[in-house]
Amino acid sequence: MPGIERDVRPDASHGPRPPRLQRDRIERAYKEQLRRAAEQQKVEREARRPACAGCGTKLTDDRWKAAQAHPTPGPRWHPTLCDGCEDRAVRAASQAENEHQEQEEQIPGQKAGGWFSRLRT
Template identity: 50%
Template sequence: MQTLTDVIGNPRREAADARAREADKARQAAYRAEQQRKAEQKAAEREAKRPACANCGAKFPDDRWKAARDYPKATSRWHPTLCEECESHARVAALQAEQAERERRDQEEAAADAEAARRAGGWLAWFRT
């Protein structure tokens, strides 16, 4: 069972309902556009804050950024201001420097041992060298 006005219809009410639906769609579209704009602005701000490698200038990926933020203290094996590639180069350079220092110390010790052996031999040791 329907009322007579429902059966006949009400053109003014139908027009008002259509206008209300259109207004709702427009409000929803404006809301979605505003949310999209806010999300883009937030992403742009985040990218502006993203740190870059101190050596080459490459932007850090999210996991590297989080690790650098969580563990900011630099060590011989961790360089929070460098990207992974520059960090590996820095590690290799540090290892090479350590090895060169070790070799220099070994040479100095060998020279000191030779000098001590020469002096320990007495005055005749001068004739052997």
């Protein structure tokens, strides 16, 4: 039986190797499965992506990461707004603050004329 010895391969213990076409088909199916899984993860990530509270557009990756890192709003930081809406909100807040300061400066006599000013004289 010398012919049998010639057919023995080192990987014969793992069974016969599948034909090349079958290996290619298995490899393509595996790559397709990986592609579908990556696509599914991408869809799920986009579904979790928050939208701007002002205009409704989806936040960018950088804005999303910054909002997750610093979720507490401040005077110049609004984590639920996109960059454009945040700029408008900050400008509106600073303009309102400036108008408030101007009103206080224009009416200095009214502040001095209260009950306590009568006690000073």
